[in-house]
Amino acid sequence: MIEPGQIIDFSKIKATCSNCSLHELCLPRGLKIADLEKLEHVVKGSRPIEKGKHIFRAEDPFESIYAVRTGSVKVYIINESGEEQIIGFYFPGEIIGFDAIEHHKHTCSAVTLETTTYCAMPYGKMSDICKEIPEFQNQMFRLLSREISNENQLLLTINKRSAEERIATFLISLSSRFRNLGYSAKEYNLPMSRQEIGNYLGLTIETVSRLFTKFQRNGLVKIDRKSISLENLPAIHAICDGFSERGKDNKNSVA
Amino acid sequence: MIEPGQIIDFSKIKATCSNCSLHELCLPRGLKIADLEKLEHVVKGSRPIEKGKHIFRAEDPFESIYAVRTGSVKVYIINESGEEQIIGFYFPGEIIGFDAIEHHKHTCSAVTLETTTYCAMPYGKMSDICKEIPEFQNQMFRLLSREISNENQLLLTINKRSAEERIATFLISLSSRFRNLGYSAKEYNLPMSRQEIGNYLGLTIETVSRLFTKFQRNGLVKIDRKSISLENLPAIHAICDGFSERGKDNKNSVA
DNA sequence: CGCTTCTTTGATTCAACTCAATGGATGTGG
DNA sequence: CCACATCCATTGAGTTGAATCAAAGAAGCG
DSSP: OOOGGGOOOGGGSOOOSTTOTTTTTSTTTTOOHHHHHHHHTTOEEOOOBOTTOEEEOTTSBOOEEEEEEESOEEEEEEOTTOOEEEEEEEOTTOEEOGGGTTTTBOSSEEEESSSBEEEEEEHHHHHHHHHHOHHHHHHHHHHHHHHHHHHHHHHHHHHHOOHHHHHHHHHHHHHHHHHHTTSOSSEEEOOSOHHHHHHHHTOOHHHHHHHHHHHHHTTSEEEETTEEEESOHHHHHHHHTTTTOSSOSSTTOOO | OOOGGGOOOGGGSOOOSTTOTTTTTSTTTTOOHHHHHHHHTTOEEOOOBOTTOEEEOTTOBOOEEEEEEESOEEEEEEOTTOOEEEEEEEOTTOEEOGGGTTTTBOSSEEEESSSBEEEEEEHHHHHHHHHHOHHHHHHHHHHHHHHHHHHHHHHHHHHHOOHHHHHHHHHHHHHHHHHHTTSOSSEEEOOSOHHHHHHHHTOOHHHHHHHHHHHHHTTSEEEETTEEEESOHHHHHHHHTTTTOSSOSSSSOOO
């Protein structure tokens, strides 16, 4: 299938953080050139991984943390009853695998949503570099801290928001992440299924579908299968902030 | 009110990790004696803080992380609309404040639920110690990792569980944490209000109250105001695992 | 082109919420 | 010590937002 001339030997493509377009967003952010080089020696870039392949699975021994380089990944846990809960969707420059540090094995699974490349960073070596480069240690702590804050926000969204507000918040979150990556904040592709969006937000697929239809009917978005265009960003933002008005305010606040 | 003879000068009580009963559960876990001493020099124990006082508030500059020593603390965030979302309840040996690392200021607020003492650990110094003591750096990473896993579990509980299952899971979680602390796993006090339990679990106070009543009617628990006794642990566990049967299974799993 | 998977839409149900009222604790001042 | 006020919790009645059940339509795939 692949002609000799077309073969690309990915093992020969040296993963260098310094020439990676993501290095200001990803783990090396803020490192000096000299320090960057130390990091590069332990980072191992992957060849492209096709959609639906696992990067790691729950219970796997903890080898590395991973930075998404291109594509997208969903991270999920499965409980005793076999139910899946998606914890997050990850895009280029974002790091996965932090949950495995505590028990030296993964508690989540990570699967690609489309063809994806990533960088593996062996945890032992990362840990060593932290001792050598204070700024790198800080960066690791920052990333872990961010992960915690992100989950706090997600918890807030799920616990306090209506289905409509959750969907709007989800769309805005993706939008701003794509903007940070230099892509359009208005138009993008949803690499995940309706099912997965629902699972993540604590809604059923039917509810997700109905709300997409409703948003479209109201001119907030245009959706064609996986591609979405946010036609009225202010209105979508307004929904996030709870201006779909329903009792709201201190529905369940503690004095 | 306080007679001279009764004055306790808490500033003279040296907070030492080595003689703290929590040191095997708390941050110093697994450190060597020599390393413990380095830690002790930067840890500052608090005097008892009365119920309802803040340890830190959102937007406060990030000085320290804190270990609860006695009592209990709730950590919450407030969104633009002023709604409160409780992120967690923290008991002796548990650490709060990790969310502030990224932006050098707190994103959550922490308030005592009863008279509480804690240990403050200045982040800058902690960061230094991490560089000196590899095992300490590992421990910090582990604690951050645990926080992430805990939130993953909470997300699963809230997104996939019925009100009944959430309450049961909550009671079991408290039970096992108290057991780890050497207290009774069967009988304990709920330092938080019904309102706060509901807020945390994404339920209204009425639902919490009704389910407490129902559990009591069915002989699972005995509840008297703040004190609770788990009378039928196996049955409560069964509810956690979803044996209250309702469709369940792959309600919203992704293939 | 037939098969499967994903998505949309409609009708109906139900778990949890809202609204409302009462009951019990706790606290304060006279 | 009691009267009163406040706060928190419980209980009941009625409502509703999202789930479930059901079916049809569209897209992707070998």
